[in-house]
Amino acid sequence: MEELLKTLNNIRSLRLLAKEIPLEQLETILKKFELVVQERKEEEEAQQLVLAAHQEKIEKYKELLKSEGISPEELLEVMNLHRFNPSQHKKRAPRPAKYKYTDLDGSQKTWTGQGRTPKAIQIQLDKGVTLESFEI
Structure with missing residues (x-):
């Protein structure tokens, strides 16, 4: 061209x-x-x-x-x-934790059930443990 x-x-x-x-x-x-x-x-x-x-x-x-x-x-x-102002926008409350587990280094942690499955939970799931066993 x-x-x-x-x-x-x-x-x-x-x-x-x-x-x-x-x-x-x-x-x-x-x-x-x-x-x-x-x-x-x-x-x-x-x-x-x-x-x-x-x-x-x-x-x-x-x-x-x-x-x-x-x-x-x-x-x-x-x-x-009348314009939308992001600073006036209310942020939603954080989701409550649904699952409690012990991390690989032995500390107690929680997970909301959203996003990637934590490594410690995934290892247990791979061994056959059910997700319900981690519920709070």
Whole structure:
């Protein structure tokens, strides 16, 4: 793709390429390029119109706020009050332990039953001990 762009962007490369292509085919390519360029111009003009309309709406609402005596800062303050704030989000309580076991180094530990099975419990399960035997 980059090589194609280099060729299309360089007049010498285009002249060399044009020598190898029949004139009728060059004219067809030219028409297609003109069509693509025209479509692109129309798309960009439409996008500019949308942006201009959006900016016009913003200006309209700024004037409306000004005429009603509301400052943009007041509006932002009110809008920020209704935003989700992670610091205000309540954290859930930790899960209570469901299983109690003795670790490999002899200390008593608990496990909620979520996540990876602790190594000490897994060793016992592999030996045939049931998980229910560890319940608190």
